Amino acid sequence: xxxxxxxxxxxxxxxxxxxxxxxxxxxxxxxxxxxxxxxxxxxxxxxxxxxxxxxxxxxxxxxxxxxxxxxxxxxxxxxxxxxxxxxxxxxxxxxxxxxxxxxxxxxxxxxxxxxxxxxxxxxxxxxxxxxxxxxxxxxxxxxxxxxxxxxxxxxxxxxxxxxxxxxxxxxxxxxxxxxxxxxxxxxxxxxxxxxxxxxxxxxxxxxxxxxxxxxxxxxxxxxxxxxxxxxxxxxxxxxxxxxxxxxxxxxxxxxxxxxxxxxxxxxxxxxxxxxxxxxxxxxxxxxxx
Amino acid sequence: xxxxxxxxxxxxxxxxxxxxxxxxxxxxxxxxxxxxxxxxxxxxxxxxxxxxxxxxxxxxxxxxxxxxxxxxxxxxxxxxxxxxxxxxxxxxxxxxxxxxxxxxxxxxxxxxxxxxxxxxxxxxxxxxxxxxxxxxxxxxxxxxxxxxxxxxxxxxxxxxxxxxxxxxxxxxxxxxxxxxxxxxxxxxxxxxxxxxxxxxxxxxxxxxxxxxxxxxxxxxxxxxxxxxxxxxxxxxxxxxxxxxxxxxxxxxxxxxxxxxxxxxxxxxxxxxxxxxxxxxxxxxxxxxxxxxxxxxxxxxxxxxxxxxxxxxxxxxxxxxxxxxxxxxxxxxxxxxxxxxxxxxxxxxxxxxxxxxxxxxxxxxxxxxxxxxxxxxxxxxxx
Numbered sequence: 001x002x003x004x005x006x007x008x009x010x011x012x013x014x015x016x017x018x019x020x021x022x023x024x025x026x027x028x029x030x031x032x033x034x035x036x037x038x039x040x041x042x043x044x045x046x047x048x049x050x051x052x053x054x055x056x057x058x059x060x061x062x063x064x065x066x067x068x069x070x071x072x073x074x075x076x077x078x079x080x081x082x083x084x085x086x087x088x089x090x091x092x093x094x095x096x097x098x099x100x101x102x103x104x105x106x107x108x109x110x111x112x113x114x115x116x117x118x119x120x121x122x123x124x125x126x127x128x129x130x131x132x133x134x135x136x137x138x139x140x141x142x143x144x145x146x147x148x149x150x151x152x153x154x155x156x157x158x159x160x161x162x163x164x165x166x167x168x169x170x171x172x173x174x175x176x177x178x179x180x181x182x183x184x185x186x187x188x189x190x191x192x193x194x195x196x197x198x199x200x201x202x203x204x205x206x207x208x209x210x211x212x213x214x215x216x217x218x219x220x221x222x223x224x225x226x227x228x229x230x231x232x233x234x235x236x237x238x239x240x241x242x243x244x245x246x247x248x249x250x251x252x253x254x255x256x257x258x259x260x261x262x263x264x265x266x267x268x269x270x271x272x273x274x275x276x277x278x279x280x281x282x283x284x285x286x287x288x289x
Numbered sequence: 290x291x292x293x294x295x296x297x298x299x300x301x302x303x304x305x306x307x308x309x310x311x312x313x314x315x316x317x318x319x320x321x322x323x324x325x326x327x328x329x330x331x332x333x334x335x336x337x338x339x340x341x342x343x344x345x346x347x348x349x350x351x352x353x354x355x356x357x358x359x360x361x362x363x364x365x366x367x368x369x370x371x372x373x374x375x376x377x378x379x380x381x382x383x384x385x386x387x388x389x390x391x392x393x394x395x396x397x398x399x400x401x402x403x404x405x406x407x408x409x410x411x412x413x414x415x416x417x418x419x420x421x422x423x424x425x426x427x428x429x430x431x432x433x434x435x436x437x438x439x440x441x442x443x444x445x446x447x448x449x450x451x452x453x454x455x456x457x458x459x460x461x462x463x464x465x466x467x468x469x470x471x472x473x474x475x476x477x478x479x480x481x482x483x484x485x486x487x488x489x490x491x492x493x494x495x496x497x498x499x500x501x502x503x504x505x506x507x508x509x510x511x512x513x514x515x516x517x518x519x520x521x522x523x524x525x526x527x528x529x530x531x532x533x534x535x536x537x538x539x540x541x542x543x544x545x546x547x548x549x550x551x552x553x554x555x556x557x558x559x560x561x562x563x564x565x566x567x568x569x570x571x572x573x574x575x576x577x578x579x580x581x582x583x584x585x586x587x588x589x590x591x592x593x594x595x596x597x598x599x600x601x602x603x604x605x606x607x608x609x610x611x612x613x614x615x616x617x618x619x620x621x622x623x624x625x626x627x628x629x630x631x632x633x634x635x636x637x638x639x640x641x642x643x644x645x646x647x648x649x650x651x652x653x654x655x656x657x658x659x660x661x662x663x664x665x666x667x668x669x670x671x
Binding site: 239 | 395397431473475500502503505506551552573603
């Protein structure tokens with residue numbers, strides 16, 4: 001089983017004629033994902049890798065019966081692209097774009113509360129159900145199908161931890177990168193809830209980082225609602241306060257909230273073992289079985 | 290990106306928020322000219338990007354010309370938490386009877402802006418928020434409609450601002466929200482808003498931070514960025530367009546992706562070393578970017594050894610390897626030992642290309658980090 005994406009996911013790639021969009025559309029197709037259309041204003045009628053391109057998401061969805069989109073649109077136009085996707089009743093929108101202004105995302109978040117679509121990202125690597133579909137930029141070859149779910153705020157950290165799992169023969173149900181920005185569509189709690197309900201997921205790995213209080217909220221959710229065991233990792237223990245560590249959301253505020261320590265403590269209290277290294281996270285997962 | 294108080298105050302004044310009369314000065318004689326025009330008492334306020342300027346001696350109130358000269362000499366050129374004061378704001382002193390806090394920020398948990406008013410102004414508002422959160426009235430704003438006038442009134446009445454000043458204070462709050470929205474601020478606040486003995490309401494301080502991701506559509510704000518307050522290396526990183534934060538250790542760290550780079554820092558610390566920096570080359574980096582990253586880290590005199598940690602997704606291992614080779618072959622001898630760990634997309638191709646006469650290669654993150662720490666110890670022993 002899996003969460004959010006599977007064999008039946010039919011994908012529109014927004015921005016498919018751009019450098020990133022084209023490259024990753026090809027990668028997604030090579031992985032076996034059903035990429036059914038592209039959407040780029042002014043490029044309707046063209047095609048990329050035999051995938052037909054439409055001028056609007058609406059036309060792409062109608063013509064190809066798509067139910068998900070992946071957004072590879074530059075930051076200045078990305079919020080508009082997400083609004084367009086949200087207007088077509090898709091089940092899922094995955095926004096890869098990094099650097100979308102926070103106030104644009106606040107408006108997107110408002111719109112999101114009025115529709116039934118799930119948004120993953122922005123500033124994320126995407127989502128993959130190994131062997132079935134990948135929506136985003138994750139390197140498919142390091143993943144293996146299995147029974148462990150993974151949710152992470154960071155792309156490359158996801159790869160690192162997945163690699164540690166796969167090397168030991170521990171495969172994944174679905175791995176989802178929720179993104180490193182202050183305002184994102186899908187939270188840890190949303191993903192954990194879905195993993196808890198997924199019969200194929202027997203354990204979950206949650207990779208957090210400094211900034212915000214999402215990990216703390218996840219810890220309360222785990223202690224109250226989850227039977228599935230969760231192992232954790234928190235990046236940014238050595239980050240100084242007030243400095244933005246790459247991710248727009250990875251910043252420890254002056255008042256001491258959002259530190260790695262407070263997150264690790266909250267997770268430990270919820271019964272989640274937190275690894276000091278990615279290797280240790282895999283040890284914890286192995287101990288669950 | 291932070292604006293200086295004088296920059297933020299100019300923006301506030303242009304938007305109609307009352308601020309005290311002031312002049313910017315960068316020398317003692319300019320300070321004296323300013324007080325001659327403004328009169329006494331006059332506040333002399335260091336323009337540096339640090340909190341708690343007053344407590345650190347960066348704000349003084351001069352009662353006469355002699356005091357103004359003494360304080361100007363003291364403050365100009367002083368070191369304030371690591372930053373040299375090059376400019377001061379000379380401002381008409383305000384005789385106040387009450388101090389309020391008014392601000393707008395993004396509540397990331399809620400995913401929308403929040404407007405705040407408190408009668409506990411003039412003090413550390415974060416401490417107030419922690420100890421007596423009920424002393425701050427909060428109104429969340431729907432970003433698609435903006436703050437409605439009733440919300441500003443509600444916040445002001447909920448905070449128990451004296452009734453006769455409710456209209457003025459809610460006016461300031463509304464204007465701050467509009468600025469927050471129009472100028473892509475991440476935070477905007479006035480602490481304190483002073484109620485003067487003449488029953489006037491003025492913004493005695495001004496904080497305005499801008500969302501760096503939105504600077505592309507705020508060109509006139511981008512121009513206000515004060516690079517004088519950046520570390521030399523951080524400025525160079527800005528020119529290279531690299532995500533870089535300087536730290537105090539001796540192990541230089543280069544990687545791709547914020548989470549993985551932070552993890553590399555944490556592992557250096559975990560295995561007993563000290564990270565010298567955070568440097569994220571970002572996704573899809575080409576050889577030139579890799580060269581710039583190495584150049585930047587080598588130019589930090591504290592760095593004794595470097596660890597390169599790449600887990601390719603978008604980023605391709607062969608491009609990274611080519612960049613490392615090019616950067617290092619330019620030196621007669623490599624200035625500081627470099628350990629490389631390469632995984633993910635095209636890692637195998639990268640390993641074949643990588644010139645192992647110039648770098649050490651380790652197969653895992655843990656081993657690479659430990660080797661880099663060991664390399665600093667060798668340097669120290671020499």
